[in-house]
Amino acid sequence: xxxxxxxxxxxxxxxxxxxxxxxxxxxxxxxxxxxxxxxxxxxxxxxxxxxxxxxxxxxxxxxxxxxxxxxxxxxxxxxxxxxxxxxxxxxxxxxxxxxxxxxxxxxxxxxxxxxxxxxxxxxxxxxxxxxxxxxxxxxxxxxxxxxxxxxxxxxxxxxxxxxxxxxxxxxxxxxxxxxxxxxxxxxxxxxxxxxxxxxx
Amino acid sequence: xxxxxxxxxxxxxxxxxxxxxxxxxxxxxxxxxxxxxxxxxxxxxxxxxxxxxxxxxxxxxxxxxxxxxxxxxxxxxxxxxxxxxxxxxxxxxxxxxxxxxxxxxxxxxxxxxxxxxxxxxxxxxxxxxxxxxxxxxxxxxxxxxxxxxxxxxxxxxxxxxxxxxxxxxxxxxxxxxxxxxx
Numbered sequence: 370x371x372x373x374x375x376x377x378x379x380x381x382x383x384x385x386x387x388x389x390x391x392x393x394x395x396x397x398x399x400x401x402x403x404x405x406x407x408x409x410x411x412x413x414x415x416x417x418x419x420x421x422x423x424x425x426x427x428x429x430x431x432x433x434x435x436x437x438x439x440x441x442x443x444x445x446x447x448x449x450x451x452x453x454x455x456x457x458x459x460x461x462x463x464x465x466x467x468x469x470x471x472x473x474x475x476x477x478x479x480x481x482x483x484x485x486x487x488x489x490x491x492x493x494x495x496x497x498x499x500x501x502x503x504x505x506x507x508x509x510x511x512x513x514x515x516x517x518x519x520x521x522x523x524x525x526x527x528x529x530x531x532x533x534x535x536x537x538x539x540x541x542x543x544x545x546x547x548x549x550x551x552x553x554x555x556x557x558x559x560x561x562x563x564x565x566x567x568x569x
Numbered sequence: 570x571x572x573x574x575x576x577x578x579x580x581x582x583x584x585x586x587x588x589x590x591x592x593x594x595x596x597x598x599x600x601x602x603x604x605x606x607x608x609x610x611x612x613x614x615x616x617x618x619x620x621x622x623x624x625x626x627x628x629x630x631x632x633x634x635x636x637x638x639x640x641x642x643x644x645x646x647x648x649x650x651x652x653x654x655x656x657x658x659x660x661x662x663x664x665x666x667x668x669x670x671x672x673x674x675x676x677x678x679x680x681x682x683x684x685x686x687x688x689x690x691x692x693x694x695x696x697x698x699x700x701x702x703x704x705x706x707x708x709x710x711x712x713x714x715x716x717x718x719x720x721x722x723x724x725x726x727x728x729x730x731x732x733x734x735x736x737x738x739x740x741x742x743x744x745x746x747x748x749x750x751x
Contacts, residue, residue: 431714431738442738499746506731509731
């Protein structure tokens, strides 16, 4: 009897992964049944293209938790999938999942794919997650996208992640105190660049 | 009185001092009797019995085919994990404190891509001062979208963090960047 069971397991085990792929991510069971097949198809397409799928799943879950209409959830996931693909192309095949995700956020904020490529060129061996995140955050606080991209690129070669985060906080503080967003970003970028040069 | 007792005592002492002659086959007979007796089973209950059961060595007879089947099943179990994430799981090394001031709130939860946007996953607890709600959650390095849910229905972005670019669902979220190896 035991042998029969073990033999059955041996036969069924190779089928487990394909069955799971067909079933999709179990978290997607929370989605509206009318929307789920479309989201599953988008996630599967992204996976087939070698893109990170977790951001897509999370965006769908976010929309569902916020009780957004199904068509808006689909539109948001579809747009994110497109941005992930653009970000991966701009950042190169060696880009990590978090880098591609952050790149998609920067593109959504208004950065150009050329900005991502330039950033990769200036920081070829360092993670781009924080610089890309700072770029998106600056645009979200009102800094024009081209100004934000220029500031982030100016700091790319010399600035550590912590300094990027400090730069963003300073810009946000200046804006909260009444400074025009573009001016705040430009001034703080110049100051941060000078600080980086002074550091040993 | 002493003479009266000395007789039996002396005989008993003599008897005890007499060398004992054992049958040379006694050992063999005892061991044979022990061998046919069923081993007494200790009546242990609870964790002790469970531990004894777990720790007792066993002989497992397995054919090569069954061994292969067991190995295949083990491999299937290892690979068959829930979720399809190809990004590092969200929970990780950095302890991040979430704080929200909401006087009069009955409950506050933080939801985001680190807990699958599940309002029941991470509740904030009332802080030392009135209206303050606090939670500390370990997060992996990376960029996280999140928001607060007040009283189970009202979505509130973090006033102390940047807003997430783009609001696809008319309910703004916040963004948190956790530094580290990414």
